[in-house]
Amino acid sequence: MLQTIADTMVYSLLKLSSNSMLGTALNFFVYESIKIFLMLIIIIFFVSILRSYFPAEKTKKILNSKHHFWGNIIAALLGIVTPFCSCSAVPVFIGFIESGVPLGITFSFLIASPMVNEVAVIMLWGLLGWKIMLIYIISGLTIAIIAGIIMGKLKLERFVQDYVYEMKLGENKIPDQSIKDRINYALNYTKQIMKKISIYIIIAIALGGFIHGYAPADLLVKYAGKDSIIAVPLAVLIGVPLYSNAAGIIPIITVLIQKGLSLGTALAFMMAVTALSFPEMIILKNVLKTPLLIIFVAILFVSILFTGYLFNILI
């Protein structure tokens, strides 16, 4: 049905030929844009409703009764459903530690939460298909679980800023929400997100359409194909400063994959964008002393590299 709309708009209304470069590029743009926007709006809305049932306060209660291994797995999974934005990273961290959640489990949560975020996941699904989406989710969760376990084993508690341990959280009951509140919240949240990312998506899909139509097919194979050793670390380094633009990056990645960028490199790049960002590190500096921050970044960096190389070898 979406294809019919795109065809009608481009070929009938604009009278462009389906054989022309411009025609196919524009058709691709219209179709992809409508599809991605519909998916984002519908899924973000339902995810927000689901999330309203998992506030960080509840997640904390679930996690402080869990210990190691299972705790790491549950923390990573809860990281997907607990609403989280990097501006809340500090209160979440303090809240977890104060209530007795082990450090390693807290890190599993803090890694999974931004990495497996709904916008990135929906865009991967819409543009690259459910298999790649699933690979992304599973490898993201695996990194969060393993990195958390390692950090738990390293006994890094002394590298948490001292004041964190002196904090006493006040008890405060957050009022219960009615279904109507939750729907309102979800509508508002969806609107906010769409307002923020729409422009990036449109530009990125347009740019993607352009590359799709004009760039030669094996442009990247030589430099960023699966045999390139340097491609994965390079992709991660480029990804770090591109924080919060997962929405804009995925459409471009999609086209680059079609032009020969290997999947492992693409995955590593996206993980770096979502989980390894400068602003997030600066925020975490509030609660972590420098050695711990460096260990955290190093473990994430190595895990993402490993994932990238692994999928380049496997696929």
Place this chain on the structure above:
Amino acid sequence: MNIEILGMGCEKCKKLYTATEQAVNEKSINAHIKEVKDIKQIMQYGIMSTPALVIDGKVKISGKVLSKDEIKQLL
């Protein structure tokens, strides 16, 4: 009335502050609005998601930005 906006200064906290200011002005309530940016003070309210809106010492909302009209109903 004492209103506090809890948050370490992110974009959402500023939005909530502006919306609260507008709501207070439109209802012409005599209220004092204060931003609380210090993490230790924020945590004393027992919340884990910012921004949060506190009216007379009670947490009304945490982890989301309310519209001006929603805030009016809370005042």
